[in-house]
Amino acid sequence: MADRKKIGRNNRTRGASVEREVAKVIGGWRNIDRGGAWGDVQTTTRVVEVKSRQQATPKLIAGAWEQVTEAAEKTGKDPSVMLCYVDGGKRSMWEVRRIQ
Numbered sequence: 001m002a003d004r005k006k007i008g009r010n011n012r013t014r015g016a017s018v019e020r021e022v023a024k025v026i027g028g029w030r031n032i033d034r035g036g037a038w039g040d041v042q043t044t045t046r047v048v049e050v051k052s053r054q055q056a057t058p059k060l061i062a063g064a065w066e067q068v069t070e071a072a073e074k075t076g077k078d079p080s081v082m083l084c085y086v087d088g089g090k091r092s093m094w095e096v097r098r099i100q
Contacts, residue, residue, distance in 0.1 A: 018052040 016030075019040045023030045028043035039047035056062075064081045072079035 014054075015050070015052055019050050022048060022050050 019030045022028075023041045026041065026043055026046075026048070028041050028046075028048070030041050031038045040050040041048040061081070061083070065079075068079040068081055071077075
């Protein structure tokens with residue numbers, strides 16, 4: 001049986017590393033608050049929640065990003081991807097992520 005404490009510690013360490021990398025890329029800083037009320041990374045104009053997985057990006061999201069990147073290049077506009085999911089079969093939730 002796996003040691004759950006060790007797994008949790010490894011996941012937090014990996015997540016912190018990814019957050020530092022994101023902060024460096026977007027020119028922001030990492031919040032060390034584990035409560036989540038402040039987001040993982042902030043800049044002067046945006047707050048970012050970082051999710052990292054050891055698996056490959058789901059094909060749906062990767063495909064959407066590929067399509068919108070091509071459209072952005074042809075139109076000269078900023079790319080955005082909108083994700084929709086059903087929350088317990090009751091309603092759809094929409095979330096927009098914009099990468100600059």
